[in-house]
Amino acid sequence: MTSIEDDLSILATEEDDSPNSFKGKRRSKRDLQGRTYKCGCEKMYLSYPALYTHIKTKHDGITPPGTETPNSIGNRGRGRPRKMPIEKEEKNDIKESLEENPLEDLEILGGQTDPINGFDDPNSELLNKIKEWKNKPAEEFFDKENLSCDDAFAAYLIEISENIGEDTYKNFILFFENLRICLNLRGYQLHLDENSVKISNYSKTKGPEKIPGIFNYYIQQYMPLNFPSFNKSIAIKISLHFDKWLLKNNLTDMKILLTDEIIN
Secondary structure, eight states: OOOTTTTOOOEEEEEOSSTTOOOEEEOOTTOOTTOOEEOTTSOEESSHHHHHHHHHHHSTTBOOTTOBOTTTTTOOOOSSOOBOOOOHHHHHHHHHHHHHOTTGGGOOOOOOOOTTTTOSOTTOHHHHHHHHHHTSOHHHHHHOSSOOHHHHHHHHHHHHTTTSOHHHHHHHHHHHHHHHHHHHHHGGGGOGGGTTOOOTTHHHHSOGGGGGGGHHHIIIIIHHHHOTTSOHHHHHHHHHHHHHHHHHTTSOOOOOOOOHHHHO
């Protein structure tokens, strides 16, 4: 079974102009044009932030021998592999790269999955919501009044399923199934103007406009306690991409702000 990183290939930054399309022009994994950042494991990247994230997630932050960047070629030295350094300016570059194209370095492979596949629970409420929307015109979704969080999750998963394999899609399911639980436990705290009334069915009754406000808690506190095996770096990228999708479709006006603690 492949992991999300193994089953993903690069999405280009140019996306379809239609308001509800995830589809973009994908760069082939074999397209090496412009990829001047090379990891010692032979992976090639377009930017230092992408290379840095790869080394951090795949090599525990230790630079493999043979790693090359435009500035390092011709300046090779000997010695044991070292931790990949990250300066303040580089950290800002990484933030900007993540925010601009959060899934770029996850290598999203072209592919397609039936969005109703991959659910362990046949009675999943999220699965039922996907079945509700799967065969309806996208315009009908965006014209619907009082969209719920569950509606937004379903629409996003339907779109993302057109671009990824089933094993990868299962990771997205796990991410959003747990996000639903987290929202139903803590989402009411996002509505302090409503006297903090606890809403146990938040994802069914509330709209998606405040979802970005819970991602910091979700990634930093909820995930380590409830499904610690999920890669934090990948969770951040899914969160950022989902937030971009919400913004693009006018379902929120909130933008996730990355902190240094999350980047490290």
